[in-house]
Each structure stands twice: as C-alpha cells, then as structure tokens.
Amino acid sequence: QVQLAESGGGSVQAGGSLRLSCAGSRYFYISYDRYCLAWFRQAPEKTRERVATVDSDGVTNYADSVKGRFTISQDNAKRFLYLQMDSLNPEDTGVYYCAAGVATTSCVDFEYRGQGTQVTVSS
Numbered sequence: 433q434v435q436l437a438e439s440g441g442g443s444v445q446a447g448g449s450l451r452l453s454c455a456g457s458r459y460f461y462i463s464y465d466r467y468c469l470a471w472f473r474q475a476p477e478k479t480r481e482r483v484a485t486v487d488s489d490g491v492t493n494y495a496d497s498v499k500g501r502f503t504i505s506q507d508n509a510k511r512f513l514y515l516q517m518d519s520l521n522p523e524d525t526g527v528y529y530c531a532a533g534v535a536t537t538s539c540v541d542f543e544y545r546g547q548g549t550q551v552t553v554s555s
Contacts, residue, residue, distance in 0.1 A: 433457065434544040436530050441549030446521050448553070454513040454530030454546060464488075467532055468539035471504060471515045473551070475526035483528070484515060487537035497523070520553045527551075 435457040444450055452471070470485040484504035486492045492504055503516040513530055529548035533541050 436546035438546045438549040441551045443552040446555050448520050449518045452515040464534045467534050469513050470531045473526040473528045485539045522553045522555050525553050
C-alpha cells in the first residue's frame with residue numbers, strides 16, 4: 433500500500449523559508465518506476481492549488497505563483513520528496529500535502545496523498 437507522510441510545516445514570518453518533506457512507503461518505490469509526485473496546497477476559502485510536480489524522469493513544473501521561490505526535489509534514493517520554500521509571503525499560507533500518481537508521468541491524476549502539514553506565514 434502506498435503511504436505518504438508530510439513533515440516540516442510551521443509558522444514563519446514573511447520573507448522566511450521552510451522546507452517540507454514527504455516520505456513515501458517502500459511499497460511505492462519498489463512498485464512503480466513511472467510516477468508523478470506533487471505538492472498541493474489548500475488555503476481557507478480558496479481552491480486547491482497544485483504548487484509543483486516532479487516526475488520519474490526528473491521533469492519539474494511549478495505554479496506561476498511560486499516560480500522562482502519554491503523548488504521541488506527528491507533525494508538520490510528517491511525515498512523522499514521535498515519542497516524548499518523561500519521568500520514566503522502570507523498568500524502561501526495553507527495546508528500543504530504531497531500526492532502521487534502512479535504508472536504514468538502525465539501528472540494529471542493522483543491516486544495517493546498524505547494528510548498534510550500546515551504552513552502559516554505572518555506579515
């Protein structure tokens with residue numbers, strides 16, 4: 433069974449940085465050689481936003497709202513997914529969660545997601 437668990441959220445002042453981590457279960461990494469991993473965020477009274485994606489070929493994509501400020505990456509063993517967030521502003525506040533789409537690099541459907549971690553940016 434695929435399980436994803438986020439960590440690294442917290443509170444930070446505007447202009448600060450946070451690094452989120454997402455640990456994937458061993459089952460995921462031994463079962464799928466083609467996949468797309470993503471970070472989404474959900475802010476109160478706002479629609480869910482896909483922040484960034486990286487696929488098994490290493491191709492990355494970012495929402496316009498975070499380009500140049502956020503970086504998605506995986507560790508060399510591809511057991512962890514990261515989101516480095518710099519130059520944070522209050523509009524970045526929300527629950528961030530990682531998600532995985534398997535057996536494809538289309539980055540359209542994500543069958544699995546974690547529980548989320550709260551990020552709060554104060555002005």
